[in-house]
Amino acid sequence: MKTVKLSKRATNMQASPIRKLYDAANEAKERGTHIYHVNIGQPDIKTPKSFVKALKEFEQDVIEYAPSHGMKECHEAYQRYYQNKNIKLKQSEIVITTGGSEAIVFALAAVTDPGDEVLVFEPFYTNYNGFASMVGTKLRPITLNINDGFHLPDSSEIESKISQKTKAILLCNPNNPTGTVYTKKELDAVVKIAEKYNLFLIADEVYSDFVFSGKHKSLLQYPQVEDKVIVIDSVSKKYSSCGVRIGAFISRNQDLIATAIKLGQARLSVATIEQRAAAKMIGKQENYLKKTVAEYQKRRDVVFEELQKIKGVTLSKPEGAFYNIVGLPIKDAEHFAKWLLEEFSYQGATVMVAPAEGFYATKGKGKNEIRIAYVLKSSDMRKAMKILEKGLEEYQKNN
Amino acid sequence: MKTVKLSKRATNMQASPIRKLYDAANEAKERGTHIYHVNIGQPDIKTPKSFVKALKEFEQDVIEYAPSHGMKECHEAYQRYYQNKNIKLKQSEIVITTGGSEAIVFALAAVTDPGDEVLVFEPFYTNYNGFASMVGTKLRPITLNINDGFHLPDSSEIESKISQKTKAILLCNPNNPTGTVYTKKELDAVVKIAEKYNLFLIADEVYSDFVFSGKHKSLLQYPQVEDKVIVIDSVSKKYSSCGVRIGAFISRNQDLIATAIKLGQARLSVATIEQRAAAKMIGKQENYLKKTVAEYQKRRDVVFEELQKIKGVTLSKPEGAFYNIVGLPIKDAEHFAKWLLEEFSYQGATVMVAPAEGFYATKGKGKNEIRIAYVLKSSDMRKAMKILEKGLEEYQKNN
Incomplete structure (x- = not known):
């Protein structure tokens, strides 16, 4: 039986880069580790x-x-x-x-x-x-x-x-x-x-x-x-x-x-x-939107405040949406993101982030960056950023 | 101001051929003419x-x-x-x-x-x-x-x-x-x-x-x-x-x-x-499907029976789905379809059919054919086919 060949566009299309981490996330959950998902733009705000x-x-x-x-x-x-x-x-x-x-x-x-x-x-x-x-x-x-x-x-x-x-x-x-x-x-x-x-x-x-x-x-x-x-x-x-x-x-x-x-x-x-x-x-x-924006602004402030405490990070204060790209003092953010899920936890929890490399079309760009989506309530975002900080410390010791 | 040019694919795409008839249909409705819509695959069967x-x-x-x-x-x-x-x-x-x-x-x-x-x-x-x-x-x-x-x-x-x-x-x-x-x-x-x-x-x-x-x-x-x-x-x-x-x-x-x-x-x-x-x-x-198929079969039979009575038509008995392509003894089915909406009515009603030319990619094919969707109950389908017959007679006299 001859094998049929898919189109080049099909073959060249990349699977979602974040999806690659989902297996690791599921295994962490099976081990009983709580995961703070700040890797995807799925907010916890209630639908009207x-x-x-x-x-x-x-x-x-x-x-x-x-x-x-x-x-x-x-x-x-x-x-x-x-x-x-x-x-x-x-x-x-x-x-x-x-x-x-x-x-x-x-x-x-x-x-x-x-x-x-x-x-x-x-x-x-x-x-x-x-x-x-x-x-x-x-x-x-x-x-x-x-x-x-x-x-x-x-x-x-x-x-x-x-x-x-x-x-x-x-x-x-x-x-x-x-x-x-x-x-x-x-x-x-x-x-x-x-x-x-x-x-x-x-x-x-x-x-x-x-x-x-x-x-x-x-x-x-x-x-x-x-x-x-x-x-x-x-x-x-x-x-x-x-x-x-x-x-x-x-x-x-x-x-x-x-x-x-x-x-x-x-x-x-x-x-x-x-x-x-x-x-x-x-x-x-209009009221719902006002409240939602205020909520995101609060989260943005918490996330920015916490991230600034982390040694060696590069970031700017986000002006809108609910994302922040953060440069980390490491070489391979994808490896780090996987490590956070596979080998790290802090007080029974870890954090899932999106490696930023997938957001660049130019090869090699963004390798040390991650994207954080502030889609969880402020107290959770604060905990998630704390875990990120602790994880980074630990990771840098061993990598 | 220079004008921007759309893509060739945008320019070459045809608007839905049936849509062209909608203005004529709306005008007929405004004149008080009832329209039997057998032009589109939108059935009247109730959703489960x-x-x-x-x-x-x-x-x-x-x-x-x-x-x-x-x-x-x-x-x-x-x-x-x-x-x-x-x-x-x-x-x-x-x-x-x-x-x-x-x-x-x-x-x-x-x-x-x-x-x-x-x-x-x-x-x-x-x-x-x-x-x-x-x-x-x-x-x-x-x-x-x-x-x-x-x-x-x-x-x-x-x-x-x-x-x-x-x-x-x-x-x-x-x-x-x-x-x-x-x-x-x-x-x-x-x-x-x-x-x-x-x-x-x-x-x-x-x-x-x-x-x-x-x-x-x-x-x-x-x-x-x-x-x-x-x-x-x-x-x-x-x-x-x-x-x-x-x-x-x-x-x-x-x-x-x-x-x-x-x-x-x-x-x-x-x-x-x-x-x-x-x-x-x-x-x-499963029961719903059985009843639905039986209903379509009944309509198919009615439509086929009525269409066979019309002089000069070419058709086969449909074996499935809920459509029938019918060859008419005229030159331009699109013109006829428009005429049915613009100039004809029988007992206060007319019928909207889909000219089949739009279903062919080869230019000139299907010009004398129409598609009938039997998406209305049998009694309405029978009336619609009667109107088609009367319309065809009248059209042939004048065209």
Whole structure:
């Protein structure tokens, strides 16, 4: 029997780097070790009650396809949500998607053909790699520096990476995995580059509510590039509804919207029940969002305070989202992360972190960095950081 | 301001051909004309009560990500479902997807690189075009003949379309849009070709329960190609849950499964609530399925009986699914379909059909054919076919 060969894209796709650690984590749990999971962006914040209430009120004899571009009540909800931020959107500028993930796939498919390039600042959200593989886009990384708090480089450095194949710049703001929020000056510069080189701007703004000083500036607020901007949104983090899978593809360029709708027609629709329930929540939870942001800010402060006590670490105070990239005084953070699970515990517990190497496309970058997601309550985050400190001490003695 | 240019794939993608008729349909409704919608595979059958019950019982403070490959209860449910058909599956051979749609995208991405080809028999489910555009696959059509009931051609004809670029054969069985169920002999022949040329087989079997005589044979029942077969499944039609968006990617080739999981990790997870509720329904609704199939069979008989009375039509008796392709004694079925909505009514009602041209990739094919979906109760289907007959008479007088 001849063996069939999978596609190159399938073979070259990396399995999630964090997943590799799950076996070690499960074994630690079997040994009775408690694990503080700060390795993944799955918060412990409760989903708004209005969502589950809407779920229970769902009545429909036949659960039918929703319209491919999304249900009217969801368009209205996102319109309301953006109106709360003083951003005016028409309903025809919003396509509802299966999570932010699908919106990114649609964006890449809309602006690139296989082999075309999109610039992205590394470290970046690992899953961009998977989406790019799926549609055949090449991600071209521009490396940021932990010592600058992962802020953007000079325009000249960005411009030096632009080629004939470059179709867009993909920007995650506030940033996963760095926690950086780009300043108005930085965004102005990126917008200028997009104008100069006629590039699309894909703005992943799923953390836009989580900014700890000042206000988030959306790329929707730049009328001079309104034909170029696609904003990605999602209920996952804002409403702690990761398992709900509702997102949005937003653009004022009607050709982009028409493309998203065509791609949406192919997959028919987004889950009807989720849309109905999400519509009761999106743009109606201003107090919930305020409380959530305050909670994340408290955690951010605790994590930063504790991390600063650790000898030899490099870090900046995160400005948004709920992540922090930390440089460690060791050579191989992946080895350390595995060691924490396999060989270490402190008072019956250990901590699972995400090695940052997986967030870089350039080989060898980020090898001594980890990402911490402050998705647990402050007291747990404090304990987790203490374990990290103790673990690091012990690890350095033996490695 | 320079205008940004969308990708070629975006520009070349066709909007859903049926959508073009929706404006005409809405205008007819505004005039007070009742429309029998037999143009789309959205059945009127009630979703099982167990699904909505499970929905109402959903309790979770934080709606978290599900595992990327799907929730255990969903794997168990599909295992049970296939066991009912005497097909043994391991849970590790099943990846839960967002509808059958996502499973097809995963399959194409797993077996083709951009520019590679997949053979498909036309007329075929239009959305395959959208999925192929998304991942850069070329669909190579093999035209079937309405006079053979759209059964498969000789192996030599299939083999003549195979090139170095061909990676897979995509087979929808029972077929949307033709209603054809392939015989064991036809499947044997396709399997032999896959072995001979070392091709993957992507089997879209979402209608597998809807077979009106004999039993459906799944490609999972061919051990000699178990490394090559991917089966696509979905709850949409079987459990009349089109808006639920739960499907499955099934394969005994663990490399294919690993790829589907990597693609699944990129988009994180499938909706948690839907998976939980679907797991209570999949493989537990044998009576429901029996009743549903009997209902479709009744409709099939009514539709076939009525269509046979119409002068000059070409058709075969559908063997499965809930569609029928009908050749009409006119030149342009799209024009006729639009005319039915814009200029015709009979006793205050008209009928919306799908012009079949959109189901062909070869230009000019299927221009005089329409697809009828028997998704309405028998009495309505009978009325709809009567309107079609009257409309055709009138149309032929004036066109």
